[in-house]
Amino acid sequence: MSIGGRSSATATARLSVVVAALSVPAFTGVWELVARSGIVNTVLFPPPSTVAVAVLEWIRSGQFFADLMASLARVAAGFAIGAAGGIVLGILTGRFRLVSSLLSPLFHILRPIPPIAFVPIVILWFGLSETGKLFLVVWGVFFTVWLATHIGVQKVDRGLIRAAQMLGTPQPQMLWEIVLLGALPYITVGLRTAVSISFYTLVAAELAGAFAGIVYRIEIAQQNMQTGQVMGGLAALGLLSFVADRSFAILAERAVWWR
Amino acid sequence: MTPSLLRPDQPLRLVDTYPPSAAARQAIIRVEDLSIVFDAPSGQVIAVDRVSLAVAQGEFVSIVGPSGCGKSTLLNAMAGLERPFEGQVLMAGEAMRAPRPEIGMVFQQPHLFPWKSVRRNIAHGPRALGKPKAEALRIADGLIEMIGLTRFASAYPHTLSGGMQQRVAIARALANQPSVLLMDEPFGALDAQTRAVMQDNLLELRERINATIVFVTHDIDEAILLSDRVLIMSAGPGRILKDLQVSLPRPRSSAIVAEAAYLALKRDCLDLIRSEGRRAFEQMEIKT
Ligand SMILES: Nc1ncnc2c1ncn2[C@@H]1O[C@H](COP(=O)(O)OP(=O)(O)OP(=O)(O)O)[C@@H](O)[C@H]1O
Ligand SMILES: [Mg+2]
Numbered sequence: 001m002s003i004g005g006r007s008s009a010t011a012t013a014r015l016s017v018v019v020a021a022l023s024v025p026a027f028t029g030v031w032e033l034v035a036r037s038g039i040v041n042t043v044l045f046p047p048p049s050t051v052a053v054a055v056l057e058w059i060r061s062g063q064f065f066a067d068l069m070a071s072l073a074r075v076a077a078g079f080a081i082g083a084a085g086g087i088v089l090g091i092l093t094g095r096f097r098l099v100s101s102l103l104s105p106l107f108h109i110l111r112p113i114p115p116i117a118f119v120p121i122v123i124l125w126f127g128l129s130e131t132g133k134l135f136l137v138v139w140g141v142f143f144t145v146w147l148a149t150h151i152g153v154q155k156v157d158r159g160l161i162r163a164a165q166m167l168g169t170p171q172p173q174m175l176w177e178i179v180l181l182g183a184l185p186y187i188t189v190g191l192r193t194a195v196s197i198s199f200y201t202l203v204a205a206e207l208a209g210a211f212a213g214i215v216y217r218i219e220i221a222q223q224n225m226q227t228g229q230v231m232g233g234l235a236a237l238g239l240l241s242f243v244a245d246r247s248f249a250i251l252a253e254r255a256v257w258w259r
Numbered sequence: 260m261t262p263s264l265l266r267p268d269q270p271l272r273l274v275d276t277y278p279p280s281a282a283a284r285q286a287i288i289r290v291e292d293l294s295i296v297f298d299a300p301s302g303q304v305i306a307v308d309r310v311s312l313a314v315a316q317g318e319f320v321s322i323v324g325p326s327g328c329g330k331s332t333l334l335n336a337m338a339g340l341e342r343p344f345e346g347q348v349l350m351a352g353e354a355m356r357a358p359r360p361e362i363g364m365v366f367q368q369p370h371l372f373p374w375k376s377v378r379r380n381i382a383h384g385p386r387a388l389g390k391p392k393a394e395a396l397r398i399a400d401g402l403i404e405m406i407g408l409t410r411f412a413s414a415y416p417h418t419l420s421g422g423m424q425q426r427v428a429i430a431r432a433l434a435n436q437p438s439v440l441l442m443d444e445p446f447g448a449l450d451a452q453t454r455a456v457m458q459d460n461l462l463e464l465r466e467r468i469n470a471t472i473v474f475v476t477h478d479i480d481e482a483i484l485l486s487d488r489v490l491i492m493s494a495g496p497g498r499i500l501k502d503l504q505v506s507l508p509r510p511r512s513s514a515i516v517a518e519a520a521y522l523a524l525k526r527d528c529l530d531l532i533r534s535e536g537r538r539a540f541e542q543m544e545i546k547t
Contacts, residue, residue: 159366159368160370162335162364163364163370163371163431164387165340165357165358166362166364166432167360167384167387167431168359168360168387173387178372181372257374258373258375258415258417
């Protein structure tokens with residue numbers, strides 16, 4: 001490649017950085033112009049400035065923080081319980097034929113049912129309590145993590161297990177060290193999928209009836225025709241789920257520390 | 260389909276040491292009429308076919324044979340990792356049903372725990388047997404010095420070369436001070452130079468630790484150099500063709516390969532293997 005060719009390659013690279021930085025502002029600008037031009041109904045399609053005002057008001061009223069905490073608590077608790085259960089049972093079904101025969105058929109029947117479809121029965125069982133919402137998130141997370149762990153355990157290098165057996169490794173250490181760490185690369189993939197699933201199920205859980213939460217706020221705003229607030233809520237939810245996914249990706253990379 | 264393990268048309272071949280000779284009477288390892296069968300998609304495969312052998316306390320025995328003849332399977336059965344289809348393996352008079360920590364194993368691949376440093380890989384065995392952490396690490400440090408990897412004590416396996424990984428695997432097997440050491444082509448993946456160094460190390464080590472060693476290889480020079488006895492296996496299904504005593508004086512070094520007694524032994528081995536190889540090849544031709 002000639003030197004001129006290389007410098008044009010760096011120029012392209014630099015340009016794409018600039019374009020990437022301008023992408024969101026440009027999109028927002030076009031949206032603002034279109035919304036103000038009178039082509040669309042601003043009540044249904046408010047400009048970004050209106051959304052920003054709504055969001056600022058949301059934050060200043062103190063409701064934003066309460067909503068954020070309510071939603072985060074549901075996602076975090078549901079994720080933790082579902083993931084822990086999925087990992088423990090995944091190791092047991094992946095490692096022990098008999099446990100797998102007992103549980104896997106059941107799990108394979110329940111797993112494909114979208115968690116949202118459980119909303120009606122959850123309302124019957126738990127009413128509008130937090131337990132019901134937790135149940136939905138746990139349900140969504142559990143099966144994904146369970147399947148990833150189950151598969152990961154079966155893919156653990158047989159040689160490692162044999163080496164550990166030859167060294168006299170007791171059964172508990174075999175499960176919670178050799179098998180768990182051997183399956184960790186698969187488990188982290190499952191956990192990362194489960195992060196986005198926990199947000200899907202959060203939406204269902206809060207739409208089913210709540211007293212605080214980001215999705216709850218979106219629903220209330222919709223009933224009051226506050227489209228700016230609705231869009232602000234959507235943006236907040238998007239940002240939250242994006243941050244959760246990114247930080248999990250970083251965490252997952254660190255978790256498999258020996259690579 | 261059931262495998263025809265008992266073919267009346269073939270006479271049962273017994274090795275020299277079975278029924279037990281004087282030396283074999285105090286055998287620490289005794290393999291009796293062992294057959295191992297695998298379920299493969301294409302039907303059942305007889306990997307080991309009615310093998311009997313005995314290894315005396317402190318003896319160094321090599322098993323030589325063509326690829327796929329069942330050497331690894333036989334060794335795994337001695338380790339308690341493979342269930343006999345017929346027959347049994349007795350270690351110090353007790354039937355092997357599961358691995359035991361007093362039997363060490365070096366596998367064909369290093370199989371190091373990728374999430375543990377060299378030091379912790381070697382300390383794994385003593386820790387698993389309930390030794391306090393400090394003691395386990397002290398044992399590991401001694402062995403790391405022995406294998407000459409002090410600089411790499413805290414390195415992770417994937418940063419080591421194949422030869423270094425295999426040295427760590429050997430050290431890890433030694434950490435539990437096994438009375439029996441099973442080694443499955445431990446130097447198979449090494450270059451000629453590293454291999455020669457490792458062989459000398461093993462000879463030296465053996466003088467020191469007084470363990471019984473069963474060593475699988477398909478390198479005849481290596482087998483003769485290291486062993487008191489060489490067992491030659493037939494092409495699959497694996498049976499033992501010949502039991503050769505190696506009565507070369509010890510301590511030995513790689514220099515013995517030029518001696519007349521050595522060369523005569525090697526010629527014997529090669530003749531056997533060559534005729535066996537031809538037979539196996541012809542068998543394959545008939546099958547296809
Ligand atoms: N887990 C298994 N399932 C099915 N067949 C197997 C299994 N392990 C080994 N075999 C078969 O048993 C036979 C003996 O295999 P083994 O690994 O013991 O050979 P080997 O003598 O160690 O060969 P090499 O020198 O190449 O390591 C082969 O035909 C192999 O295909
Ligand atoms: Mg082998």
